[in-house]
Amino acid sequence: MSNFHPKKTIVWIQGITCNGDSHSFFNYSSMKSFANNFEIIYHPLLLTDYNLEEILTSRDKYDYLIIEGSFTKVRDYVDRCGYSFEELVENLSKRVDYIICAGTCASFGGIFRERDKINITGGLFSGDKEGGYWSKNKKVINIPGCPIHPRWLVDTLLILKDEKKLLLDEFLRPKEVFSYFVHHGCLRNEYFEWKIDTKNFGEKEGCLFYEQGCRGPMTHANCNKILWNEVSSKTRAGSPCLGCTEPDFPRTSVYETKTRMSLPAVPYGISKRAYYTVTGVAKSFRVDRLEQKLIEEKR
Numbered sequence: 001m002s003n004f005h006p007k008k009t010i011v012w013i014q015g016i017t018c019n020g021d022s023h024s025f026f027n028y029s030s031m032k033s034f035a036n037n038f039e040i041i042y043h044p045l046l047l048t049d050y051n052l053e054e055i056l057t058s059r060d061k062y063d064y065l066i067i068e069g070s071f072t073k074v075r076d077y078v079d080r081c082g083y084s085f086e087e088l089v090e091n092l093s094k095r096v097d098y099i100i101c102a103g104t105c106a107s108f109g110g111i112f113r114e115r116d117k118i119n120i121t122g123g124l125f126s127g128d129k130e131g132g133y134w135s136k137n138k139k140v141i142n143i144p145g146c147p148i149h150p151r152w153l154v155d156t157l158l159i160l161k162d163e164k165k166l167l168l169d170e171f172l173r174p175k176e177v178f179s180y181f182v183h184h185g186c187l188r189n190e191y192f193e194w195k196i197d198t199k200n201f202g203e204k205e206g207c208l209f210y211e212q213g214c215r216g217p218m219t220h221a222n223c224n225k226i227l228w229n230e231v232s233s234k235t236r237a238g239s240p241c242l243g244c245t246e247p248d249f250p251r252t253s254v255y256e257t258k259t260r261m262s263l264p265a266v267p268y269g270i271s272k273r274a275y276y277t278v279t280g281v282a283k284s285f286r287v288d289r290l291e292q293k294l295i296e297e298k299r
């Protein structure tokens with residue numbers, strides 16, 4: 001195999017996955033500029049110049065290993081060219097500069113970990129929980145999301161390529177993306193402030209926090225800053241944020257707001273006392289404008 005590649009090289013492998021992160025990545029809007037900077041040496045869904053067996057038996061070095069899907073040591077679950085997923089990761093991780101977990105399954109185990117009662121699947125890194133494959137390995141960068149936003153991945157790759165400083169949070173997520181909350185930039189903030197909830201999915205009016213289970217105020221991601229397909233987001237379209245970038249995703253009853261003594265969860269980093277006081281005050285006023293339809297249909 002020729003090991004001369006003028007661009008930064010990527011090997012993309014999959015564990016237990018639905019392919020969602022790949023498909024989201026394929027929707028990246030500037031694929032031409034991506035291809036000017038990076039060469040995908042291998043991806044299970046793309047036709048590339050090399051097959052996986054050639055790569056695994058070579059000693060070539062690559063820049064980035066992207067892992068999609070939940071990790072497992074069990075060969076019955078994942079067998080690629082006779083290699084278990086553990087052997088695959090072991091083989092490739094020593095020959096790259098960075099390992100990037102694309103998606104919540106690769107990062108924290110995600111849906112597969114949740115369904116797995118015998119504990120044989122998980123993420124590469126599981127924070128404080130047991131079961132992470134590499135606890136706080138300095139080469140690992142987590143880009144959770146179900147699925148990832150293509151820009152979360154490509155912007156991270158560009159930062160690495162340009163050798164700029166990449167700051168990570170406690171779960172090894174890039175701070176540039178995951179310092180924001182989904183709540184930031186949501187068009188429903190005014191309804192949140194005045195505690196006016198939406199009654200149905202898909203409506204333009206109302207906040208989805210109090211009755212529909214929205215996790216926007218406690219979920220780290222910039223979904224409402226950079227938007228999806230550069231057009232919209234879940235909460236803008238009238239569907240609650242499900243908190244898919246957090247290590248505890250998926251929780252049960254995702255479309256319900258859990259309450260304690262009829263009070264909903266408190267947004268991240270706000271004291272209960274402050275939050276309930278403000279809530280009480282806001283609820284004691286009626287804001288007629290916010291009770292009306294944004295766009296009145298007149299006959």
Ligand code: SF4
Nearest residue numbers: 186207208209214216
């Ligand atoms: S819908 Fe969710 S993200 Fe939007 S304002 Fe309400 S709680 Fe925040």
